[in-house]
Amino acid sequence: MIWHIVKKLGLYFWRNPQQLFLFLALPIILIMILGAALGSNFNSESSLITLKVAFIEHEDSNEQMVAFLQDIQDEVPDEALQAIESSLPSMEPIQIITSVFDNEEVNEFLQVDYVDPSERDVVMNDDSYTAIIEVPNNFTYNVLHTMVFGNNDAPTLSVTYNEEEQFGSTIVNNFLSDIQEQLTKGSYLGKNGIDLSTVEIEEIKTETISLNEKNPISASAYYTIGMIVMNVLFLAGAVSYYAFYEKELKVFNRIILAGVSRWTYFSGILISGTLYAFLQSCIIFLFSKVFYGINWPNIIDFLIVTIAFSFAVGGLAVLLSAINYRLNSETITSFFMNIVVTILAVIGGSFYPIGDFVPLIQTISNMTPNGAGLTAYLSLLRGDGLAAVSDNLLFLGLFGVVMVVIAALCFPKRGVSA
Structure with a gap:
């Protein structure tokens, strides 16, 4: 029926x-x-959202790496010093950050402008930027010191968000949170004698894959x-x-x-x-x-x-x-x-x-x-x-x-x- x-x-x-x-x-x-x-x-072929971020580094990271190695010469044995020196390129925090921002997949929707500190006031008044990321003085030095010795609080980046672009600000904040997690993990692993370079490379590869897994x-x-x-x-x-x-x-x-x-x-x-x-x-x-x-x-x-x-x-x-x-x-x-x-x-x-x-x-x-x-x-x-x-x-x-x-x-x- x-x-x-x-x-x-x-x-x-x-x-x-x-x-x-x-x-x-x-x-x-x-x-x-x-x-x-x-x-x-x-x-x-184009992203629905294009974000614009300014990146300001107030002190050269390479100079801080050299200063860090000089300062710890008397604190660690020669063998340990050589090991630290060889792994510094993969430990360097600015390199980790820029490798994420310069990724081709990320650049499809995220434009990063590397700005000289002298132009800070100009970009601060530019509403086209979703966020302005500032690397404070001694940032690289302090991060490396924390990774190697683990006796300082991990330094933080200074980020100014555009309140009118809340959605884009959330995306940038998520990026920075992931990067901060990498740095924190690096500090823990470095303090416990684990190979930092291998861990950092794997982390960045994982991030790249996650951006590409959706059709x-x-x-x-x-x-x-x-x-x-x-x-x-x-x-x-x-x-x-x-x-x-x-x-x-x-x-x-x-x-x-x-x-x-x-x-x-x-x-x-x-x-x-x-x-x-x-x-x-x-x-x-x-x-x-x-x-x-x-x-x-x-x-x-x-x-x-x-x-x-x-x-x-x-x-x-x-x-x-x-x-x-x-x-x-x-x-x-x-x-x-x-x-x-x-x-x-x-x-x-x-x-x-x-x-x-x-x-x-x-x-x-x-x-x-x-x-x-x-x-x-x-x-x-x-x-x-x-x-x-x-x-x-x-x-x-x-x-x-x-x-x-x-x-x-x-x-x-x-x-x-x-």
Whole structure:
């Protein structure tokens, strides 16, 4: 009986070319328009964000290294002195910092200007800089002394951030925190007689790999996903509309009089919403693969996310149907399709990834079915696995279950429906 319900709802779509156009052709048209109009914002060959940093060294680090070696000649044996002298190039803190900033991957989004101390006041008044990093006097000397003897507190850099660029300042701060961690680790390892040069080289290599492990997202890929997760919500409203249409035709009453449980019909609506949402998503994703070359790194992960998202949509469909039956009106479906879907699309990031710039909005976005689906799809497309989207999958599953439970409570009893 459930299969007959699913088939009948499918025939309603098949016999309504206008609905098919809205669910299949319209998303494709929107993908083409938005991808072309806003493609420059997603150019994979350039970074979305370009940060500008000024680096001011108040005292030459090489001179400090020479002074350090001269000062410790009488404090350490000759063999230890030779070992320290040979490892100084890899221990030198400014070299560690500049090797990170001068990395080709970093330079794609981070511009570092090495500024003479005499120009400090000029850059301090230049609002184009995200941050100004100052290396104080004796910084290299003190760092080396701490690494070798471990009897001083590690010196710190002076950093002035541009308050108007909080997002960029956070990125620079993370960079500096990682570098500070390297220096602190170097101090500990040096004090315990561990080879510093090997550790430092491995740390920098690790940083370089971490910058390169994500695949870029094109405009076509982003809007393919954005339009799918938005338009599939309309399908939930359409399923509930046809379910109420059957009630108007007394089909539901005849099913009840035939001795079929109302939960059978309830399950049929849930499966219909889930199945047709899955088919709609796959058809549009197939289009994007053929015409835009959008390929998923792992097709199994993609199918799992699509099933989870489709189940959430199926839960929405059955909830809307239950409310329509309870109120004996399709007003709730009209309200959902005309207003709620648009609000969810904006919050969920279907039109623009506003959550990338406002963390609070991203958190709210992930608490909507379309937003959670969008985040999961984008993560998979960047090369992440299911473990990275487990929270989104859990939310989609729980969302679907909650919708089904609420729908079951709202679904009218036999006496009410008959």
